[in-house]
Amino acid sequence: MKTDNQNSRLFAVQILEKVEKNQSFSNLLLNETVKEQNLSPENIGLLTELVYGVIQNKLKLDYQLEPFIKKQKKIDSWVRQLLRISLYQMTMLDKVPTHAVVDEAVKIAKLRGHRGVSGFVNGVLRKIDRDGVRSAADIKDPVEKMSVQYSYPLWIIELLVDEVGKEETEKIIKSLSTRSKLSLRVNTSLKSMEAVIAQLEDEGFGVSKSLVSKYGLICENGLPVKSDLFKDGIITIQDESSMLVAEAMQIKPSDVILDACAAPGGKTTHMASYLDKDQWGEVVALDLHENKLDKVLENAERLRVDDLIEVRAMDARKSADSFPDQTFDKILVDAPCSGLGLMRRKPDIRYQKSLKDIYSLQKVQLDILNSVAPLLKEEGRMIYSTCTITKKENDEVVRSFLEENKNFIVEPVQLTNDKLKLSDEGYLHLYPHLHGTDGFFIASLRKTSDNK
Known part of the structure; x- marks a missing residue:
């Protein structure tokens, strides 16, 4: 008979396997497991702690484990996850005695494997307990040290260092390693x-x-x-950072607005709350997937703005086929992005993206901006926003758009909070360490004429 504690650890191993193998999101798997299993609140807490703790510290845990397992030719994925959660408890959780961690790990190893596996797990963990683990402080290269210490892939550290410098990079990733609110x-x-x-x-x-x-x-x-x-x-x-988008739009009650990438609808419904149906105000919300638009409508109905929102399942890059030029007073392009600004609440993202993805997303983001630009009225405002912190997806995309669309200019992002400082270009960069928010970017673009 497995104890609740053992169940929590076993479920943690299973969830972490799926996250690594299938690139599944840990929060969704956690929710599914909690719904399906009869765990006590205490053990739901333990399960959540183990899953998020291992994901947030995976590279550091692997660095510490490596000297103890390097002679083993092949280690099954579930065994590696079991060692990770055990090491995490031994080195980062004070409440669980080491002997209990080792005992529970050996029981799970016996349950899922053979005697040789349980012996291997027992030997590794007891040697760690006896010898201790190496410190990331011993790493000479400062960029590699940050990568291991905070468990962020090297490419993310290198990209941020290149964009904002070592000192700011460490502040950003240290902040992203704290719990979300x-x-x-x-x-x-x-x-x-x-x-x-x-x-x-x-x-x-x-x-x-x-x-x-x-x-x-x-x-x-x-x-x-x-x-x-x-x-x-x-x-x-809704995160505080994304609440600034509707404010930056400077919406009038009579505006007809295009939300080019609407799901799940937080910004859509916020913009709609500024509108007046009697003055023909409306948000036209686009998304590729019909089921995601159902969620937008569900939220809109609960928030009492469903009569102000029209949804259409459509690729924003083909929106010019469905709407005449100069249809909209305002356009929001909350573009598909790497989501690196969300790593505090979705720690899995850091292992699921690559620098290649960033360059692919740049093209998508620019294509969407170019496609919807003709649909904006003269003197209309287009807001470009992302939930990422890379300038490649933010500043560089806006710069490329302006080079191709001479009839648009940057205007300073309009906000009522004067404590939020804009860049020299007038953009809003919200870095996680500055205000405790998700990482976020907003640029405001005004159309000066209808000719490129």
Whole structure:
């Protein structure tokens, strides 16, 4: 009979196998496992800690493991995951005694493998306990040291060092290694911020006002999706950084807006909240996948803006085939990107992307901008945003677009928060260490004429 603790460790091994083999997202696998298995809250916590802890520290754990396993010719994936979660508990979790970690690991090894495997696992872990592990501080090369110490692939470190320097790079990746926080967007046209805070506190949630967005709250504990505030569309879950997009659009109630890459709809519904149906305001939301647009509509209905949103399953790069030139007052291109700004809440991303992906995404991003540009009215505004921190997907894409579209100019991103500093070009770069948000980028582009 397996104990709950043993189950948690066994499930962690299985989840980590799938993440590494299939590039599955750990948060989705965790949710599935929790729904399917009858684990206590304590062991759900242990499972979550093990999965995220190993992913966030994988390169460091492998560096520490390597001297103890280098003589072994072949190690099955599940055995490597078991060693990782065991080492993580031994070196980074104070609450679990080492002897208990080793005992549980050996039991799992016996359950999944043969006697030789359990003996190997037992020997490796007991030698680690006896000899200790090597430190990343011993690595001479500072870039390689950062890669191992914070468990980020070398290409990410090298790219960031090239773009922002070593000191800023270390601040960014150190911040991305901390736990994410939950932020809520409040529809203040339905209820005041103060009233929402009071109600959430009455329901047992600790909340504070966002220092980034005037519409944002930080929830310190729990997930208020069962609150009447959530059910009634007064609050929704959205990162503070992405709340700035609708503000940067400078929306008028009568605007007709194109959201070129809309799913899952957080920014779509936020923009719609500025519009007035009686003044013919509307957001036309595009996405490649019909099922993702269903989610947009579901959110829109809960947030009471479904009558202001029209959805169309369409590749934004072909939008000119469906809309006449100069159809829209405003356009949002929240482009497909590497998502490297989300690595705090989705740590798997760092191992699933490559520099080659960045260059491929550059082309997609530029193609979308070029495709929707003719659809914007003269003097209209187009916002380009991403949830990544690489200048290759941000500044360089905007620069290429402007070179090909002389009838567009950069204007400073318009925000009410004067503590958010713009770059010399007028762009907003939100780096995770500056305000504790996701990494994010916003550029504002104005169309001066209809001729390139």
